[in-house]
Amino acid sequence: MRDHFEIRDHDAAGxxxxxEVPRADVTVETPALLPVVNPNVLxxxxxxxxxxxxxxxxxxxxxxxxxxxxxRDRVLSEGLHDFLDFDGAIMTDSxxxxxxxxxxxxxxxxxxLEFQRRIGSDVATPVDVPTPPDVDRDRAxxxxxxxxxxxxxxxxxxxxxxxxxxxxxxxxxxxxREAAGRHAAGTDLDVFPVGxxxxxMNAYRYADVVEAVMxxxxxxxxxxxxxxxxxxHPMMLALAVAMGCDLFDSAAYALMARDGRYLTVSGxxxxxxxxxxxxxxxxxxxxxxxDLREGDDDRAERLLAEHxxxxxxxxxxxxxxxxxxxxxxxxVDRRARGHPAMLDGYRALLDHADQLEATDPVSKDxxxxxxxxxxxxxxxxxxxxxxAWLETPDDLLLTESKPPSSHDHDAVWRVKPPFGPFPRALSxxxxxxxxxxxxxxxxxxxxxxxxxxxxxxxxxxxxxxLGHDGWAETxxxxxxxxxxxxxxxxxxx
Amino acid sequence: MRDHFEIRDHDAAGxxxxxEVPRADVTVETPALLPVVNPNVLxxxxxxxxxxxxxxxxxxxxxxxxxxxxxRDRVLSEGLHDFLDFDGAIMTDSxxxxxxxxxxxxxxxxxxLEFQRRIGSDVATPVDVPTPPDVDRDRAxxxxxxxxxxxxxxxxxxxxxxxxxxxxxxxxxxxxREAAGRHAAGTDLDVFPVGxxxxxMNAYRYADVVEAVMxxxxxxxxxxxxxxxxxxHPMMLALAVAMGCDLFDSAAYALMARDGRYLTVSGxxxxxxxxxxxxxxxxxxxxxxxDLREGDDDRAERLLAEHxxxxxxxxxxxxxxxxxxxxxxxxVDRRARGHPAMLDGYRALLDHADQLEATDPVSKDxxxxxxxxxxxxxxxxxxxxxxAWLETPDDLLLTESKPPSSHDHDAVWRVKPPFGPFPRALSxxxxxxxxxxxxxxxxxxxxxxxxxxxxxxxxxxxxxxLGHDGWAETxxxxxxxxxxxxxxxxxxx
Ligand SMILES: [Mg+2]
Ligand SMILES: [Mg+2]
Ligand SMILES: [Zn+2]
Ligand SMILES: [Zn+2]
Numbered sequence: 006m007r008d009h010f011e012i013r014d015h016d017a018a019g020x021x022x023x024x025e026v027p028r029a030d031v032t033v034e035t036p037a038l039l040p041v042v043n044p045n046v047l048x049x050x051x052x053x054x055x056x057x058x059x060x061x062x063x064x065x066x067x068x069x070x071x072x073x074x075x076x077r078d079r080v081l082s083e084g085l086h087d088f089l090d091f092d093g094a095i096m097t098d099s100x101x102x103x104x105x106x107x108x109x110x111x112x113x114x115x116x117x118l119e120f121q122r123r124i125g126s127d128v129a130t131p132v133d134v135p136t137p138p139d140v141d142r143d144r145a146x147x148x149x150x151x152x153x154x155x156x157x158x159x160x161x162x163x164x165x166x167x168x169x170x171x172x173x174x175x176x177x178x179x180x181x182r183e184a185a186g187r188h189a190a191g192t193d194l195d196v197f198p199v200g201x202x203x204x205x206m207n208a209y210r211y212a213d214v215v216e217a218v219m220x221x222x223x224x225x226x227x228x229x230x231x232x233x234x235x236x237x238h239p240m241m242l243a244l245a246v247a248m249g250c251d252l253f254d255s256a257a258y259a260l261m262a263r264d265g266r267y268l269t270v271s272g273x274x275x276x277x278x279x280x281x282x283x284x285x286x287x288x289x290x291x292x293x294x295x296d297l298r299e300g301d302d303d304r305a306e307r308l309l310a311e312h313x314x315x316x317x318x319x320x321x322x323x324x325x326x327x328x329x330x331x332x333x334x335x336x337v338d339r340r341a342r343g344h345p346a347m348l349d350g351y352r353a354l355l356d357h358a359d360q361l362e363a364t365d366p367v368s369k370d371x372x373x374x375x376x377x378x379x380x381x382x383x384x385x386x387x388x389x390x391x392x393a394w395l396e397t398p399d400d401l402l403l404t405e406s407k408p409p410s411s412h413d414h415d416a417v418w419r420v421k422p423p424f425g426p427f428p429r430a431l432s433x434x435x436x437x438x439x440x441x442x443x444x445x446x447x448x449x450x451x452x453x454x455x456x457x458x459x460x461x462x463x464x465x466x467x468x469x470x471l472g473h474d475g476w477a478e479t480x481x482x483x484x485x486x487x488x489x490x491x492x493x494x495x496x497x498x
Numbered sequence: 499m500r501d502h503f504e505i506r507d508h509d510a511a512g513x514x515x516x517x518e519v520p521r522a523d524v525t526v527e528t529p530a531l532l533p534v535v536n537p538n539v540l541x542x543x544x545x546x547x548x549x550x551x552x553x554x555x556x557x558x559x560x561x562x563x564x565x566x567x568x569x570r571d572r573v574l575s576e577g578l579h580d581f582l583d584f585d586g587a588i589m590t591d592s593x594x595x596x597x598x599x600x601x602x603x604x605x606x607x608x609x610x611l612e613f614q615r616r617i618g619s620d621v622a623t624p625v626d627v628p629t630p631p632d633v634d635r636d637r638a639x640x641x642x643x644x645x646x647x648x649x650x651x652x653x654x655x656x657x658x659x660x661x662x663x664x665x666x667x668x669x670x671x672x673x674x675r676e677a678a679g680r681h682a683a684g685t686d687l688d689v690f691p692v693g694x695x696x697x698x699m700n701a702y703r704y705a706d707v708v709e710a711v712m713x714x715x716x717x718x719x720x721x722x723x724x725x726x727x728x729x730x731h732p733m734m735l736a737l738a739v740a741m742g743c744d745l746f747d748s749a750a751y752a753l754m755a756r757d758g759r760y761l762t763v764s765g766x767x768x769x770x771x772x773x774x775x776x777x778x779x780x781x782x783x784x785x786x787x788x789d790l791r792e793g794d795d796d797r798a799e800r801l802l803a804e805h806x807x808x809x810x811x812x813x814x815x816x817x818x819x820x821x822x823x824x825x826x827x828x829x830v831d832r833r834a835r836g837h838p839a840m841l842d843g844y845r846a847l848l849d850h851a852d853q854l855e856a857t858d859p860v861s862k863d864x865x866x867x868x869x870x871x872x873x874x875x876x877x878x879x880x881x882x883x884x885x886a887w888l889e890t891p892d893d894l895l896l897t898e899s900k901p902p903s904s905h906d907h908d909a910v911w912r913v914k915p916p917f918g919p920f921p922r923a924l925s926x927x928x929x930x931x932x933x934x935x936x937x938x939x940x941x942x943x944x945x946x947x948x949x950x951x952x953x954x955x956x957x958x959x960x961x962x963x964l965g966h967d968g969w970a971e972t973x974x975x976x977x978x979x980x981x982x983x984x985x986x987x988x989x990x991x
Contacts, residue, residue, distance in 0.1 A: 280818070281818045284812060289812075316778065319776065326772065343832070345866050346935070352937040447940075
């Protein structure tokens with residue numbers, strides 16, 4: 006039991022939580038975005054990050070501080086919080102990224118943890134090995150062993166109140182990611198970054214990100230706070246939260262701004278090519294793209310960085326609101342339309358609907374059917390599972406329409422795509438109060454047919470008749486042969 | 499030819515245009531949102547609407563001014579622009595809404611147009627009859643005749659430089675809407691409101707809205723500026739613009755605020771129930787929902803109205819940016835996930851893909867396949883039409899995979915869902931450069947199979963072989979029997 010992390014609300018595998026950071030004496034609400042602060046270049050002052058943008062935590066790199074003569078002694082003497090002028094929690098990275106980039110760094114886990122403790126870091130990081138996605142299995146296993154030794158070194162270190170990250174690696178081998186998650190959760194370390202995702206995210210391989218994270222989550226305990234390392238683009242945050250990630254870091258806001266790039270929840274725009282700002286943050290409410298292009302480059306970079314932060318924190322608030330309202334998967338559904346690769350990621354997420362189902366609330370406001378993909382949401386599978394346990398009479402009519410005024414059946418149950426059949430007693434319960442489009446699609450019909458199949462198979466003695474409203478062949482193919490099937494359109498109702 | 503309206507950019511049936519309003523001596527960029535200003539209650543001062551929110555035009559009600567002793571003489575003597583302190587263009591409504599609500603009003607088209615001219619309106623409205631959606635056909639026809647007489651009266655009136663609205667009615671009878679559009683376009687009036695949509699929009703009947711508007715558009719000329727009367731919720735603006743509507747009015751921003759309601763691009767929230775503001779407009783960047791609830795009610799109402807305006811104008815800018823970028827239908831696709839009824843509206847819109855195709859640009863940046871619905875976008879049908887005209891050799895291999903290293907066919911064409919086959923020469927042209935998810939769906943496969951069918955039917959002499967990558971049965975069913983079909987998965991590629 007990790008008593009520094011408390012989960013308050015759930016939706017799918019997403020959650021709103023409270024992470025206690027004892028060394029900073031603050032509690033951070035998650036999902037949280039940690040702006041990356043380069044100790045050498047403060048694009049936006051840390052204090053403004055807190056007061057204007059609402060950042061409760063930030064992340065900076067202890068390895069860079071340790072390697073930079075100009076600032077090392079100052080940070081050691083003043084401490085990180087005074088050096089950055091930031092009152093919230095500060096996480097520090099260890100140089101693992103530099104290790105991955107340059108193949109070697111001149112510091113051990115014991116040394117860098119000691120340095121992080123001395124500069125006053127609130128959440129420190131050992132020297133793990135961020136194995137890239139497409140390496141062979143031998144290398145992935147070998148490097149994972151090195152990472153696991155780094156976690157052991159971290160457990161052995163004197164860290165006091167400082168929290169310590171336990172990175173989860175394993176390249177793109179799901180079983181290694183899961184084993185790594187299980188191993189990390191078994192340590193007494195505190196925060197769990199899923200690492201080496203940046204190459205996948207840079208290549209828009211969101212389905213691969215989903216497979217890796219869902220595997221790591223299967224190994225981790227539900228109460229482990231999870232950091233999706235390197236994920237800061239607002240386009241993907243809802244998907245990441247729906248998988249159960251709690252912490253994110255954004256270097257993108259500043260790096261993109263330096264390149265004249267403007268973030269949105271559906272992608273990245275180039276200031277050069279923009280005619281309108283699709284945003285009403287204080288920057289975009291007061292300026293046009295032409296304004297920014299006309300001023301000097303530093304001003305444009307600073308204003309773009311501010312916009313990028315606004316849109317990212319806005320998305321974090323939107324995600325929290327969605328978790329509270331039970332609409333997180335509907336938000337993910339919207340975000341999946343930002344790019345075909347996001348749609349791939351969403352489709353991959355729904356391959357793990359069972360894993361989402363475990364923490365999805367049993368009751369919410371109305372389920373909104375907003376896409377073919379929604380037929381695969383965890384609520385649909387949960388209803389199908391329930392169908393196997395419901396009592397049925399000897400002769401049952403299932404109908405998509407109103408019950409006929411006279412009939413010889415023992416009971417009439419309603420059929421509603423994408424859920425399938427249900428007795429009247431359940432009709433006012435979640436998710437059967439769902440709002441669905443009048444133009445029903447084959448995916449919803451096929452899911453409803455699957456519900457019929459589950460009911461039929463669990464009740465071999467029950468005679469079952471199905472009245473459907475013009476279902477597609479693919480849906481009807483799923484209905485067992487022993488069901489008497491009528492198309493209500495032929496019957497003229 | 500209506501030379502006061504110039505169309506600059508097209509996407510689907512949406513456009514960016516410039517509406518010259520000579521009496522105000524301004525040119526309004528469309529799509530434009532006209533805030534509704536109640537002459538008795540200025541929730542947000544008109545001058546702020548212009549400077550802070552970017553409103554170039556607003557709408558107020560001449561019938562209310564004429565009926566209100568307290569202000570009538572003042573408006574007559576000062577003129578509407580001074581009375582409201584607004585420099586942009588002002589449209590005035592006529593009392594038709596009051597007619598619809600109360601069954602009778604004490605003014606004729608000639609009288610109200612004369613009054614509108616005297617108070618200095620820039621765009622005036624005759625007294626049409628806003629026939630509700632579900633009336634019988636007789637009533638719809640009868641009331642349409644009355645509306646057409648009102649247009650004749652308006653044509654006969656002395657209006658000088660003032661533009662005049664020609665409302666298009668017809669209830670929910672598409673042929674009446676189309677005839678009404680054709681009649682209105684045949685007058686010398688200037689702006690074309692599609693009327694009586696409010697009951698449909700209030701009931702979330704967006705598919706019915708689409709049928710009515712698309713019918714009216716078939717009757718109107720392409721260069722008619724179209725006003726979707728009563729549409730101001732940001733959720734539906736992208737859909738409305740994609741149909742070819744240019745002007746919108748929002749009373750919602752103020753009315754909703756009075757009820758404590760907060761607009762978003764995917765619906766309406768209640769301030770009482772909100773924990774986070776999913777927005778970074780100046781109001782939401784500076785306040786939390788709790789802040790607003792704690793202050794006095796007038797302050798909360800004013801701040802909510804400001805947020806509601808920000809999010810609405812933001813969406814207008816986003817729509818314009820999407821038209822410029824050729825991504826309007828992708829925006830509509832995202833907005834369709836806000837509510838199942840919006841998805842119905844989007845599906846209804848795609849029933850009219852041919853109508854959208856007429857003005858959709860032939861080339862854009864990459865087509866993004868972002869949903870099953872995207873398989874029905876106009877670009878797909880246009881490619882299918884083109885397939886009937888391409889030259890084919892005697893023996894043609896169509897394959898979803900790379901061409902085999904050796905083969906006996908005369909040529910090898912690529913097959914790409916949702917488009918279908920195409921010769922190599924077209925592979926770098928729009929829309930065949932499309933980004934599609936790796937997890938292909940049956941809708942994309944079925945559309946590709948339709949492309950195969952079109953090619954086969956246009957070339958009865960050509961021997962055709964198809965290599966597909968695990969297509970669904972529904973897709974394969976569409977491939978003509980004479981095509982030799984191989985599943986590349988079985989061949990092991
Ligand atoms: Mg500890
Ligand atoms: Mg005129
Ligand atoms: Zn902005
Ligand atoms: Zn706002």
